[in-house]
Amino acid sequence: MDIKQLIAKMTLEEKAGLCSGSDFWHTKAVERLGIPQVMVSDGPHGLRKQDLEGDHLGINDSIKAVCFPTACATAASFDTDMIREMGEAIGDSCQHEKLAVVLGPAVNIKRSPLCGRNFEYYSEDPYLAGRMATAMIQGVQSRNAGTSIKHFAANSQEHRRMSSSSNADERTLREIYFPAFEMAVKEAQPWTVMCSYNKINGVYASEDPWLLTEVLRNEWGFKGLVVSDWGAVSDRAAGVAAGLDLEMPSSDGVNDRKIVQAVREGKLDEKAVDLACERILTMVYRYLEHAKPETPWDKEAQHAQAAAIAAECMVLLKNNDGMLPLNKEDEIAFIGEFAVKPRIQGGGSSHINCFRTTGALEAAKGLKVTYAQGYSAAEDRATDEMIAEAAAAAKAAKAAVVFAGLPDSYESEGYDRTHMRLPDCQNRLIEAVAEANPNTAVVLHNGSPVEMPWIGKVKAVLEAYLGGQAVGEAEVKVLFGDANPCGHLAETFPLKLEDNPSYLFYLGEGNVTEYREGVFVGYRYYDKKKMDVLFPFGHGLSYTTFEYSGLELSRESMKDTDTLQAAVTVKNTGSRSGKTAVQLYTGAAAADPIRPVRELKGFAKVELAPGESKKVTFTLDKRSFAYWNSQIHDWYVPSGTYIIEAGDSSRHLPLRAEVQLTSTTELPRTYTLDSIYMDLLADPKAAPIVKEFLQRNSESKEERSETAQDAISDEMNLAMLNYMPLRAMFGLGGRPEAEQEVLEMLKRLNQ
Numbered sequence: 024m025d026i027k028q029l030i031a032k033m034t035l036e037e038k039a040g041l042c043s044g045s046d047f048w049h050t051k052a053v054e055r056l057g058i059p060q061v062m063v064s065d066g067p068h069g070l071r072k073q074d075l076e077g078d079h080l081g082i083n084d085s086i087k088a089v090c091f092p093t094a095c096a097t098a099a100s101f102d103t104d105m106i107r108e109m110g111e112a113i114g115d116s117c118q119h120e121k122l123a124v125v126l127g128p129a130v131n132i133k134r135s136p137l138c139g140r141n142f143e144y145y146s147e148d149p150y151l152a153g154r155m156a157t158a159m160i161q162g163v164q165s166r167n168a169g170t171s172i173k174h175f176a177a178n179s180q181e182h183r184r185m186s187s188s189s190n191a192d193e194r195t196l197r198e199i200y201f202p203a204f205e206m207a208v209k210e211a212q213p214w215t216v217m218c219s220y221n222k223i224n225g226v227y228a229s230e231d232p233w234l235l236t237e238v239l240r241n242e243w244g245f246k247g248l249v250v251s252d253w254g255a256v257s258d259r260a261a262g263v264a265a266g267l268d269l270e271m272p273s274s275d276g277v278n279d280r281k282i283v284q285a286v287r288e289g290k291l292d293e294k295a296v297d298l299a300c301e302r303i304l305t306m307v308y309r310y311l312e313h314a315k316p317e318t319p320w321d322k323e324a325q326h327a328q329a330a331a332i333a334a335e336c337m338v339l340l341k342n343n344d345g346m347l348p349l350n351k352e353d354e355i356a357f358i359g360e361f362a363v364k365p366r367i368q369g370g371g372s373s374h375i376n377c378f379r380t381t382g383a384l385e386a387a388k389g390l391k392v393t394y395a396q397g398y399s400a401a402e403d404r405a406t407d408e409m410i411a412e413a414a415a416a417a418k419a420a421k422a423a424v425v426f427a428g429l430p431d432s433y434e435s436e437g438y439d440r441t442h443m444r445l446p447d448c449q450n451r452l453i454e455a456v457a458e459a460n461p462n463t464a465v466v467l468h469n470g471s472p473v474e475m476p477w478i479g480k481v482k483a484v485l486e487a488y489l490g491g492q493a494v495g496e497a498e499v500k501v502l503f504g505d506a507n508p509c510g511h512l513a514e515t516f517p518l519k520l521e522d523n524p525s526y527l528f529y530l531g532e533g534n535v536t537e538y539r540e541g542v543f544v545g546y547r548y549y550d551k552k553k554m555d556v557l558f559p560f561g562h563g564l565s566y567t568t569f570e571y572s573g574l575e576l577s578r579e580s581m582k583d584t585d586t587l588q589a590a591v592t593v594k595n596t597g598s599r600s601g602k603t604a605v606q607l608y609t610g611a612a613a614a615d616p617i618r619p620v621r622e623l624k625g626f627a628k629v630e631l632a633p634g635e636s637k638k639v640t641f642t643l644d645k646r647s648f649a650y651w652n653s654q655i656h657d658w659y660v661p662s663g664t665y666i667i668e669a670g671d672s673s674r675h676l677p678l679r680a681e682v683q684l685t686s687t688t689e690l691p692r693t694y695t696l697d698s699i700y701m702d703l704l705a706d707p708k709a710a711p712i713v714k715e716f717l718q719r720n721s722e723s724k725e726e727r728s729e730t731a732q733d734a735i736s737d738e739m740n741l742a743m744l745n746y747m748p749l750r751a752m753f754g755l756g757g758r759p760e761a762e763q764e765v766l767e768m769l770k771r772l773n774q
């Protein structure tokens with residue numbers, strides 16, 4: 024298909040029309056030229072294909088589909104191979120349903136536990152989010168269906184999501200809010216990128232040329248098309264010029280006419296419209312030319328896959344006295360409505376019409392399990408009778424498992440949570456059950472962290488997140504030991520909401536949200552502040568034990584253009600097979616510039632039989648040590664010592680090694696009369712010039728009077744000099760010629 028030739032035949036009106044949808048889910052056809060339309064559908068963790076009335080809030084019905092675990096859960100798997108396979112399954116379903124693009128993955132950073140959409144997002148860590156998204160995109164696109172990585176960018180709250188401006192400095196955007204998109208674009212080339220609703224530093228993402236063209240295309244090499252989030256367009260012509268190719272959904276021709284008008288008035292270059300059409304048609308024909316609608320969609324097989332994935336995602340947060348796994352011979356009380364009707368997904372555009380859902384009680388058929396409802400999730404209440412009945416059931420059993428979590432109304436697309444608590448009725452229930460039976464475990468269903476006031480009273484906590492339609496099967500497997508839990512937290516659970524770094528500024532003021540915590544998001548903040556947390560990033564227990572040893576580096580020193588291999592050995596020292604997530608973090612030893620203590624730069628999920636050892640090797644490169652330098656607008660690694668740590672959580676890193684890095688980039692320096700001695704003396708080029716000047720101009724200790732020597736030592740003298748600007752030397756020591764000398768020295772320093 025010669026797309027350029029096709030575009031040459033189109034009228035301006037046809038081209039402008041092609042740049043927006045024909046309805047909620049289809050691109051436009053141009054019948055005169057035989058250009059067909061294609062359909063897209065939400066995602067990200069399954070299909071929300073709407074055959075009839077379309078909407079983007081998950082209100083109207085969609086076809087029966089399979090709900091895989093949501094991103095908050097899948098990120099906890101730390102298993103990119105598994106995510107890729109999940110993507111393949113979703114890609115197959117797209118082919119079967121004749122969908123050109125599935126709208127996901129969603130990679131926005133979990134800045135606050137309150138974001139209503141955290142369940143759809145992967146992590147507080149950009150590297151982990153990027154690796155997960157890359158795997159997902161590769162999986163879907165291996166089936167010749169496209170993806171739409173979203174929401175680009177800095178869309179970390181639902182509050183005022185269509186009008187607020189996320190104001191963050193360049194370094195924060197580059198280090199925290201962009202890398203997941205960057206990695207996915209560079210490594211997986213998603214067919215489409217969805218721009219977000221919000222503004223970034225005052226400019227709508229949908230009309231930001233810096234974001235959509237300079238960074239996304241010119242720097243990262245994105246080749247696909249940019250689609251608006253549904254209704255994100257403000258100024259359509261500005262959007263086309265900025266690089267927003269496709270507007271969704273249809274604007275009923277309103278914005279198409281604005282494109283035509285802008286071209287006619289000479290305000291928009293028609294070439295920009297041609298380019299948008301070229302990208303849209305490339306996507307359309309890319310899908311159509313290899314479409315395989317005969318691909319089967321085996322929903323039962325995908326249900327089983329969803330169960331297997333859910334089991335790999337669950338995080339065993341606490342397990343005192345080895346309470347879990349439970350013994351299948353014992354009588355166990357399942358308590359809480361989520362054992363029957365589990366909360367498996369979040370509300371909004373990702374909401375899937377499951378063809379089947381399995382709760383834990385159903386999955387535990389054949390085991391000695393009793394049940395008490397404990398609370399009503401829909402009514403969000405527990406009567407005294409319900410709690411008493413639950414406590415009695417717990418007392419009568421060997422152990423109790425409370426299935427708790429956030430009811431649907433607590434977290435959803437479109438609004439944020441207002442607190443981090445579980446429903447009060449559920450907290451009361453857990454306390455009562457734990458009181459009735461000390462062998463109490465809690466299974467949590469939530470898309471984002473919750474406070475756990477009862478944590479000291481229960482023996483075990485299993486975080487199931489929003490685990491998809493087969494979550495109950497996975498829960499029973501993990502609880503009774505048929506599966507060994509191996510998830511690790513992709514986010515920190517703070518002790519309380521107020522500990523979160525964004526707490527003071529989260530919702531912003533009016534339409535402005537300042538990202539004032541900067542790069543200190545999640546563990547980057549808690550670690551720097553040495554704060555206690557409820558459960559740290561990366562944490563996850565197992566029914567077996569692992570030993571980490573021998574962090575071996577392939578070299579002791581390197582230039583920032585070199586790569587480094589870091590090998591870690593892990594041994595299963597327990598008595599059953601299991602998996603762990605080996606995590607590798609780097610950090611700079613120097614205090615300047617201000618950086619997090621450690622940042623995740625590598626991870627691997629490793630499966631080991633009892634007694635088995637494996638060596639895992641990570642490759643580290645410049646980006647593994649760099650920070651974004653806003654002076655040169657690029658990644659930069661200051662020369663110095665870097666620390667590499669490895670272990671199985673950000674707070675359990677038994678292995679540590681050091682490497683010396685030498686920068687190959689010289690930062691441009693311009694000195695002025697305001698430059699201070701400390702900075703000049705730290706610059707190997709400037710230091711000799713300055714030292715020579717100082718020698719000529721300062722008295723040696725011997726020259727000073729005894730009283731002066733007593734009052735100020737040479738060290739103190741130097742320490743005070745450190746912060747002195749050059750201009751302070753004018754006329755120093757009663758030498759009028761000093762001013763001229765300073766000015767001459769400045770000239771030499773800047774040569």
Ligand code: BGC
Binds near residue numbers: 078252372
């Ligand atoms: C959401 C997107 C979604 C789109 C289409 C929007 O409200 O932000 O994530 O893909 O609707 O349903």
